[in-house]
Amino acid sequence: MSFGEHLQELRSRLFKALVVPLPLAIGFFVVAAYLRDLLIAPLEAAQRANGQAFKITALSPAETITTDMKLAVIAALSVSAPWLLYQLWKFIEPGLYAAERRYVHFLTPLSAVLTMCAIALFYWILLPFTLLFLVGFGAAQPRTVEAPAPAVATDPSQPAAAAPFAFPVLEVDPAAPKAGEAWISAEKQVLRIAVPVQKVTPNALLGLAEEATKALESATSDGAPAAPAPPRLAILEIPLTVLGGVSQEYRLSEYISFTLLLLAGSVIAFQLPVVILLLGWIGIVSPKFLREKRRWALFIMAIVAAIVTPPDVTSMLLLLVPLAMLYELGILLLVFVPAHKVRQGRVFSVRGTGQEAAQTDQTDRSDRQTRPFRESDLRERGLDDDDPSTGGGSS
Secondary structure, eight states, rough: HHHHHHHHHHHHHHHHHHHHHHHHHHHHHHTTTHHHHHHHHHHHHHHTTTTTOOEOOOOTTTTHHHHHHHHHHHHHHHTTTTHHHHHHHHHGGGGGGGHHHHHHHHHHHHHHHHHHHHHHHHIIHHHHHHHHHHHHSSOOOOOOOOOOOOOOOOOSOOOOOOOOOOEEEEESOOOOOOOOOOHHHHHHHTTEEEEEEEEOSSSHHHHHHHHHHHHHHHHHOOOOOOOOOOEEEEEEEEOOOSSOOOOOOEEEEHHHHHHHHHHHHHHHHHHHHHHHHHHHTTTTTOOOHHHHTTHHHHHHHHHHHHHHSSSSSHHHHHHHHHHHHHHHHHHHHHHHHHHHHHHHOOOOOOSSSHHHHHHHHHHOOOOHHHHOHHHHHHHHHHHOOOOOOSSOOOO
């Protein structure tokens, strides 16, 4: 295949690869708010557990939309990763032998499974425990006092003393609050107030568009103006913080970048068995060598875990323990899936060793000897049998 044909094939694969991620990015941008809430949920749980009022801020007008765009692009690339790898594989597949293709067929599913395990560990274990430690590191312990016992009236004829003004503490918000009613949510640790508003719109821009549409309709219609809708109530809230300590308010873009960086580090670290297999297949390491150097490997993995995770011992241990298990998994895979088994296609087979090995070697030699040559290549090399200058036609 000539250079021009290679370039044309590369352009075709790039175009096909971009067909899937672009529509996915648009779709994920529509639901980016749900993805954002999904990543913010562990932070809210960590702040509630440490007695902190949950609050996350955006310090610029475009910060929220740029964060959503980043999440949409990353989610689209993550979901379409199998399709992108498939297009890359279809581009390089014609240049590989049958044995080399078997290596890729084994490593690709293994890497995909390890990636899914890394994402699950990150979201349900690593991120929550990391946030619990980091948020609790600077959180102050709440000051507690004993609740007074209810007073018992000794003389029923005497009027009861007036109770001081206090907000009711409720586990569940009232179903039908009145305008101006206020209460404390025991679960969320916020002060909530019901305030009357004329209407509720998703955002101010849609509200202005709705008002303009109604104004045009009323100006063009001959009928009497419609009666105004009854006011509705909006529930506003004020976070209640613990007395003293460090006030912990996080910026949206920085928190999302922190979580995505931690996620990327976890996914990369979980590819350790793939790296061990590759090094073993090319002869750099062996199972015996890996067992003898286990202590040094644990030391290196501890350094990697300390670099990838935030600077706390809890997060480092939460990543170091899975890395140690993945190291042992890489040794087992190298023992039970050596290079010659993959080359011969005997990874999941236990019979026919000699026959399959000979057959595979013969197939590889045949692949090397019978590579198809294009007619254009033959003309360029001057090897065309029909060329008169070579001494006459085909034999």
